[in-house]
Amino acid sequence: MSDIVRSLADIVGEKYVSDQKEEAFFYSRDPGLMPARKPDYVVLPKTAEEVQAIVRFANKEKIPVVPMGASLSLTGLAIPLRGGIVVDMKRMNRIISVNEKSRYAVVEGGTSQGALKSYLLKNYPRLRHSLPDAPPAATIAANVMIHGQGRLSQQHGFNSDMINGFEVILPSGEICPIGSGSMTSEWFTRGAPFPDLSGLFLGWCGSTGIITKVAVRLYPNKKMRDVEIFITDDEEIVPEVVYEITHTEMAEDVLIFTQPLPSVFKDNHHVSFYITGDTEEELEFKRKVIWRALDPFIKSNDGGFMSIPPGVKGSLMEMPQTSAARIADIKKGGGFEYSGPVVPVEWYPQCARKLVELAEKYDLAYSGMIRIIAGGHCMMYAFAFTFNRADADMVERTKKALEEVSDFALEIGGLYWKPNVDEQNMAIERMHPNTRDLMRMVKSNLDPNGIMNPGNWEVV
Amino acid sequence: MKHEDIIHRCFRCGYCKLTGDYDDFNCPAYRKFRFETYSPGGRMWLIRAWLNDELKTSPRFQEILFSCATCANCVKHCVFPFSDDLVNIFIAAREEMVNQGIIPPEVRDYFKNISISGNPYKEPAADRGKWAEETAIEPYNGQEYLFYVGDVGSYDDRAQKIARAVGEVLIKAGLSIGILANKENSDGNEVRALGETGLFEFLADQNIDLFKNRGIKKVITLDPHAFNAFKNDYPERGAEFEVYHYTQVLAPLLEANKLPLKAFSANVTYHDPCYLGRHNEEYEAPRAILQAIDGLELVEMQQNRENAFCCGGGGGNFFTDILGGGDDSPNRIRVRQALDTGAEILAVACPQCAGMLDDAVKVEKLEDRLEVLDVAEIVARALS
């Protein structure tokens, strides 16, 4: 056993450290298309204190540290760009507490989305959190860290907006509560009315600290839920449709999808929206209001409500939707990746056209998957391609298509969501120089030794 | 390698590690080791790397491959169309390793003992039927059912008690059963699960011929592992007999009041054995038996039926013990789950589960709070 392994073993226990090639192989990759980069060590801490000790040690030895949830970003954010220690957070998976009246839950840095969902259903059935459609093994902290979106994003913004603070291990190894938790034992606000320090960590992909605890906002969980799909063949009117739906303030989630297969979906844009209610009356009222809001489109034959076959409805009502993972098997090849820039809803038409153009150019199976955020203030437009990872040519074409999406997003002024390292660098280059300098200042002060997920958001 | 054409389709999304309601991780190897490599997705990616020459085997690779308990949680919960083949893929990879001679010593020893002694205990084959001495259970001589006991029931001390309880309860219920005793051979379920296909085929053919020659048309198994092999793997080799796990036969007998049960007051929780439950979808017969006993209160563990957490004994681990040791060995986790229900009896319907969970109760020092009993042993208590 090497000295470093011995030191790490002293922190987490021998059986939770590996420098073996099997772990090196697996943890050097994620399900996406970024190149493999091997970690030197993989550790599985159980407590925040162990994480602190790992980070202090890494600082001392100048070894990179890369925090990892379930590594489902698909853009390689938990792949160690410069080797070092991958810290797999998933042993820290407790649900620490739920404050029902103030509606928040405090979970550990490796707690999964699925665990919280299941726990709330059993113990606090009137509460829910904003669940993304990522597989349920995805961790809450990582999703927050990358500004993920979920079922409640249409109403309340990014999942990172829906937190009341967190606890973070700084690159120095110190533990730091962010939000009201820095002043009291209660987690009821992320920052306001004080300076909001969460911005020093959220969106930084673990390159300024490791979240070991997060207070997730909970929201009313209604007894009933249903989905409707409004379809149009004209991408130009989609922003107007979204505008009308969001104006009603009646919808839970608004998701748009556009894909050529199965044939029932071909050539149309599907604006699906969800409604919830504690009574039939409430549910039906919301349904009626939204239907009526879209009457003008029906009258002009520009769009209408499709009948949803029972099988499709079942799939749409799942949380998370397993179809979001199954898309990876369309080419019978386990491959799925998307670039999902965040852009104004008004840019929907050009994004939709670009998607089809790229799919045709590179002969790829595709799906446009769009989530409306914060009442229509913006959307995440995912240019999603599915590929067969055993087909090297298809893999290459997918990479090229995604690169073109990155170029396109930059060109139109979109902001990359969970950007891979190349997109981060493109964004940095495009950024206002003062913004760039500010980022450099934050990073260099927080992480002078450059050990935290180096290579990410690195302003040179 | 078999199924090689689908290995690349794994998306390593992690559905396979979880229960159906995502409540907790439910892959026993992953729960113990916690490295992604020990999860089904990890194995898929590593097997692919190995087949593509990106990875060479090592003791750790062997441990990863042979730590799979073949519990089929991944088969049940993977969301992809190839999910049915997940455990088959891991067995196929083991087969490759067996063929290449790169297997852990414990696995090699298991095969050797079966080959030489006909059982994994290195005990004389002649002693196989000794457990039934001084019971009412007779040798098979044309009775309606063969009572097939299996390796564990025949030689393991704890399991022998269960074999006696099952046999006697079935006889009391009026069934005509007989055992092969020292003529019985290993069923081969674990041999197959560990990748020794050639040996499995030999054992299966041997059993099929024996049953044919003896006119055996109906078989009741003690062990769900044997039930699984007889039901799912033997028919393609020409087996033509009906097979039941003993709970499937006992439940209707109780419903028809064939046994005079007295009241038996206890809080009982039932552990679904993987080879009876997930593999063969029999969740209700054991429960029906327990619920037929007056005074018995059946409480469910959070993870039950298709979400049951494996005791860690399957896939050969009962013999190789790769999943043993440490707070997070699956059997210890399961026993803690049972304790959480408030039950004082943890009911099982598999002698391997019984052994694993019994050991865990001892290690967890819970002997005065939780007793592991086979369903038939509980029925026996309600009879006396």
Added chain:
Amino acid sequence: MLEFNVNVCKNCPTSDCLVKCQYMDVDKDTAREQMVKIYNGEDSFVLHDCVTCYACEEYCRRGNHPFYLITERREEKDILTTPRAITNQWVNIGEPTGKDRLGDVKERVLSLGFMPELLQLVRGRLFEDVMPSYLFGNDFFCHVVFIHFAKPSVIRERLPLVIDKYRNLGVKEVICMHDECYGAFASLAPAYGIEVPFTPIHYYEYLYGRLQALSDDIKPLNITAAYQRPCSARLSADKQHYVRDIMELIGVDLVHREYEDENALCCGEVMGWLHGYDLKDDLQKRNIDDMVESGADYCFFNCNACQNALSEKVAKRGIKPVHMIDLCRMAIGEKTEMEV
């Protein structure tokens, strides 16, 4: 080419086609006048206000096809009934794929169209005299639904190809498990002069015959039930009597209600496509209120699309939804998902 005799309209004593219309308030003279205008290719409010319920096909007892004519003229004038996206969706859904499921097809065959629910329904003794002779898939989709979309051109293009598929299979008798399929071969194809080289059998007729053959096994269900009559039943009004005949045979009291037979209300699903919330909601409320007031324990369906549209809603009002086939199976003692 649609066979339509405008003189029949000119001489019609009742003009029932439009007079009886449940959605437009039209007197006899106006009705006659509008039908002649429509025939002559002129504009008419009917071309804009008709909600495509198919009922006038039943109301006309004089051999004309008023709804098919309306549909033809709409397409000629580019008058859309449904949003383009929905029409296109159905054009895509109905695209022949060459991926059919064929059982052991004999001269007598069950046609399941492309409704997957029917695969689950055609089980048990009721079907054992013909199964496993069945066919299912896009290539057997009758396309009648396109009269809702005012796209008869799609029917004219695709229905002959569908019929060819049957022809190539050599089938002589096709038991149509969906009402609309039967309507395609018994009403629409003849109206367009398309030859149908087999005898279509309405599945009600088939069920009635099978129930008679199994009459010893029938135990009267002793329930009350309301019938949800689909729009497509308007194309086969001569088979409507089988509803009562079957109910009598299996001991079901078919409740008398306002919206029955000619006055039946459609399930409303298509109304949602065409006109949005209010018309659909109104239709469904009136229909289900009527079922409740008539004292029905059950509501039985002919069409799976109606069943998908209304099942949940009737169930919420305390009425058990069931398909006609399942009701018949229950009567001969077979277990279905529904238990009486």
